[in-house]
Amino acid sequence: MPENLFPLDSSKPFTEQEKLGHNRWHPEIPPVISVKPGDSFRVDCREWFDGAIKNDDSAEDILNAPLHEVHKLTGPIRVEGAKPGDLLVVDILDVGPIPMEEGPLAGQGWGYTGIFAKHNGGGFLTEQYPDAYKAVWDFTGQVATSRHIPGVAFEGIIHPGLMGTAPSAELLARWNKREGDLIATDPHRVPPLALPPEPNGAILGGVAEADFDRIASEGARTAPPRENGGNQDIKNLSKGSRVFYPVFVDGGNLSVGDLHFSQGDGEITFCGAIEMSGFIELRVDVIKNGMETYGVSENAIFMPGKVEPRFSEWLAFSGTSVTLEGEQKYLDSQLAYQRACLHAIDYLKKFGYSGEQAYLLLGAAPIEGRFSGVVDIPNSCATVYLPTAIFDFDVRPSASGPHQVKQGIPAPRASA
Structure with a gap:
């Protein structure tokens, strides 16, 4: 097994660990680990809320989840010799929940999914589902089941929701300006159009005390994906994947976290994956001048792994770019996927x-x-493919009518 370069003690908060990670993007956050091209290594990762969400039948923790404190990232990891303009090659050798542990921390044999309240993050369907709910999932090997959602069991495609390199000072400034300009178009929108830098709750690794306030006020939030990769929430970024990240600073300064036991395409509830703590094993390499050579200047590219469950039967649902009120929109693929x-x-x-x-x-x-x-004006068409094998009953339409699931503990809803 590769050496664990960033171990985490499950009994301690993220900020009390021997090595301290971060929850903002900034080029001046110093690396906490240094590796060489060709090295294989292991790191532990804490789930994005650092234990704030509990294994219980209440959704009050989802309602009051501290969004200003996420994500808890392992890193930065410096790769010797990596320079701006290179491509950082990252192989995911293995990834999983916390090994051999059961307990109160997500990843110790269980994980959770949340619908976030509209005023605290929202979600893809927040207009139709504005209240906070939660489902807790138990892990048996690679299979997830939930007392809150009966009649289903499925193998997870375990993956990191977030992995990326540090931005340069120039790139960070572009992020903050363009996102600030967007917020200014509707500054009071709920949920907001973007998340500006927020010093409150910032964790900045080994940043010196004299620089902390400045960097905390400049550091970009980790919620969205950007040119550096970041919080892309790609479910197929699993074991066996190879990712090519653009390098913007010396050493690349790779960070990783937000592990998911499973997720559907889109992570539609915002906390839509099964969130957990765990470990990831990586191997790194560098392609010199790879950004120019391959035209990869503002995005990551990847080769997906081959470990996901192979479903042979699906039930697919389509949607078009027409609102629930019947208003026609022009080739709005986002709306079509919502529908x-x-x-x-x-x-x-x-x-x-x-x-x-x-x-x-x-x-x-x-x-x-x-x-x-x-391309077929005016309606985009989007589809959702639901694997029929995850249900313990026949979910297909038939002359006998729909089976009725036996409810146990309903998915908990927050009080307000």
Whole structure:
């Protein structure tokens, strides 16, 4: 097994560990680990809320989740010899929940999915589902089941939701300006259009005390994906994947975290994956001048792994770019995917699930989302593929009518 260069003690908060990671992007956050091209190594990762979400039948923790404190990232990891303009090659050798532990921390045999309240993050369908809900999932090997969503079991495609390199000072300034300009178009929107730098709750690794306030006020939030990769939430970025990241600073300064036991395409509830702590094993290399050589200047590219479950039968739902009120939109693929998800939820409700249970399931299970038609004016078509094998009953339409699931503990809803 590769050496663990960033061990985490499950009994201690992230900020009290021997090595301190970070939760903002900034070029001046110093690396906490240094490796060489060709090295293989292991690091531990803490789930994005650092234990704030509990294994219980309440969603008050989701309602009050401290978004200003996420994500808890392992890193930065310096790769010797990496220079701006290079491509950093990252192989995911293995990834999983906390080994051999059971306990109160997500990743110790369980994980969670949340629907976030509209005023605290929202989600893809926040207008239809504005309240906070939670589902807890138990892990048996690579299979997840939930007391809050009966009748389903599925193998997870375990992956890091977030991995990326540090931005240069120039790139960071561009991020902050363009996102600030967007916020200014509707500064009071709920949920907000973007998340500006927030000093409160900033964790900056080994930044010197004299520089802390300045860097905390400049550091970009880790919530969105950007040119450096970041929080892309790609479910197929699993064991066996190879990722090519642009390098913007000396050493690349790679960081990783936000591990997911499983996720559907889109992570639609915002906390749509099954969130957990765990470990990841990586191997790194460098392609000199790779950004120019391969035209990779503002994005990461990757080769997906081959470990995901192979489903042979699907039930697919389509949606078009027409609003729920009947207003026609022009080739709006985002809206079309929302409508496809809502159609899938409406269908699952006929089997006895609540809308919130179905929404949570679509976020956590390995569904596939596809933009199926983006050229036939005025309607885009998007589709959601639901694997039928995850249900312990026949979920297909039939003359006998929909099976009714036997409810146990409903998905908990927050009080306000």
